[in-house]
Amino acid sequence: MYYLKFIYLTATTLIFSMTSVNSETFNDALTKAYLLNPTLAASRAQLRSKEEKISEAWGGWYPTIEFSLDAGKNWKHVSGNAVSSANRNKNLTPKNSDFVFSQNIYQGGKTSAALKVARAEILAQRARLLATEQDVLFGAGRAYVDVVRDEAVLKLNRNNEAVLLRQLEATRDRFEVGEVTRTDVAQAKARHSGSIAESVESNGQLSNSRASYRNIIGDFPGVLKKVKPLLDIPTSQSAVKDLARELSPGVLVARYEEKTAAAKVEETFSGLLPSVDIEGRLSRSDALSAVDSRTDNAKIFAKLTIPLYQSGIVRSRLRAAKQIHAQKKMELNASLRRSDEKSAQAWENLLTANAQISALTAEITAATTALEGVKQEAKVGSRTVLDVLDAEQELLDARVNLVRAERNKVVASMELHRAIGNLTAKGLNLDVNFFD
Template identity: 40%
Template sequence: MIKTLGCALALAVTAAGASWSQTLEDSLALTYTSNPTLQAERARVRAVAEGVAQARAGYLPSVSASAGISRSRTESSGGFFNQANTVTPKNYSINASQAIWRGGRITGAIDQAEANFLAAEENLRAVEQSVLLDAATAFLNVQRDTEIAEIRRNNVEVLGAQLQAAEDRFEVGEITRTDVAQAEARQSAARAQFAAALAQLASSRAAYTRIVGQAPGTLAEAPPLPTLPDSLQEAVDIAADYSPVLRGAAFSEEAARAGIQVARGALLPDVSLSGSAGTRRDSSFSGDQSDSYSIGAQVSIPIFTGGLNRSRLRAANHIADQARLQVSAARRQVEENTTNAFNNHIAAQSVIESSSQAVRANEIALDGVQQEAFVGLRTTLDVLNAEQELLDSRLTLVTAERDAYVAGLVLLQSMGLLTAETLALDVEIYDADLRQPEWGNIDLTPWN
């Protein structure tokens, strides 16, 4: 049974590319270039960007051309002659119109489209950071669960040796059958825990494959985190400037305010110029041709629309109020998330320190208990308990190291800095933005 579980661990660790070592930067770079969630959001941003071109088209003239041909035959009889006449007229025309004044609706539509595009870009930054966080978490989960499985495997071997020693001591009458049963029970529980650890490792590997796009190979040690703020206030200030959630809400408010201008423009006159030119030619015997030209100006003044335009203006004002309040809500949410992330990172660091001390203390305690048991001062159960405490402290340390690293990444995300650019990933940075954030003097030391 032990050999079977050991083989399962070896297969889990070496499957899918054990001949190469994969770093966290490699995983994040692959995720950045191939993750379907991120690719889909980029496609959505490109679609939103087309709204800017569509809005700007309102400034340009509209020109259309048309052509037509028909055939008609007329026959008449009576008198001395029968007459027949076939006519094939051809028509050609071109029409053009140019908006002169639309009450500010064109300018408002352009401002609204640009603000919507920038809001979409900020949402893309948020999705990018969320996907990169998921990829990094999956990477660290595989590492953590691999270490846990190895610790569990080693515990099975240690308890197996402990059981063999207990049986040998029982044979010579040094301990009772109860001591042997206790050792056997501990080893059986350890085998079950090892099997559960292998299942968890398989689950983490599957999650990694889903997010990154390929199965994990031999994962290298994660690099040190980028420089993090020294104080909570510094972290909150950075988040206030660079959080995509807050910036996106601000751009959405700009779009809503531009919508007021669009709605107000419907109450004002609409002035436009139009022109057309056309030619008609007959293919009959006479070969008549007629040309026509026209140019004119048109003014349209809304007088009564049943309250429709006024209602749309009121609705636009309400939407702008909603967007303004959503900015305040986003600011509070960002401050809360940043505060929680900062405190969680501090707490995780403390857990690492205490867990490291616990591992060292339990190693010393186990060594002492084993020596005391050898001279009969301790029972088999004492040794088993000491081994269990050491095992628990090692598992706690492995989990704490993973949790501290993830907490640091979450803090970067809450500040808006968990991007391919600030992490200096070896990828071509996707850029569809009209305005990029100015990083200023913030220390964004990448992984080296």
């Protein structure tokens, strides 16, 4: 007896340890997605690439310095009576070297505009990264609660399958003693067969959700825990709308793209203005004539360039840049409208989920009471087998709908945080080193 008790305790401890090791909280899953999701990693690399635009734009303020060197062999033959034999044939080894320095002084504001363009493009890319981060974390969170939901639904359906099996067996026993008819047995069997089909469907849906979980987070889920909705929800729909217009990544992208387009108008217009450069040159030439010689030359000069006629190309580009700027303004307005729509939908989805949970909780309480009453009435013959089966189905449906509503509430809270730009590792206080 002691040996059996020891084995039972050991097995229980082992199972508990395995569950603890494989358990994964909601924040664990989001952290894993933040660190390992390839789509997010690609977006970060794209931002690092875009940040090089600043260095490229700053290059317009810096000088250019070049050094060139060329050397070769030159054979020279001079004919004529006046040429001495010593100078008639000459082998020359010419060497030329140049050191050139150029510094732009004024370029019509092109460099300043290029810096504005680079900064706005980087900020727009950061907003795109923020949008990608939110999409990845939202996908990870939704995959987590989908698995939790489908596991709960599968458990309910399997429990219902077992209940209906016992109901079928009890109905057959009552049929044997003549208490019920063959129709009652057929109804019980039909409900049991239907419960098997629902269990199979639930299991397939769970497999699909597990596959989605692995795709987003990186591996299959372990033991997941029930999730509570995210907190720090704004107190009103108008507050959600205001925050979304200010902080949602979609609006930020559109706003910085509009600034980029405005700066590109300035950059293009600079092509119509004069430019001033200072250039310096040091050069040396060896053996440039029949007489061995070396020539050193040094000069520095200012260069003024005034564009007079450019075939209309620059003005065409300027008109196109202005139209693109107008386009980006309209896209910003459209983005604000989409932000209003998404924030309103997220708010209503959360309210709907709260109302559904309250109603379904009350429905479950009532359906449980009704089922007990129908069972008692069936024992005395005032209710049929079908009445009992219907009451059990109503209770199952209410429980399944509650599980789904609780999942929808968590998703709605994530949608609301995403609408206001807060569904990020920093906004959720994940235990990670934030990418910056």
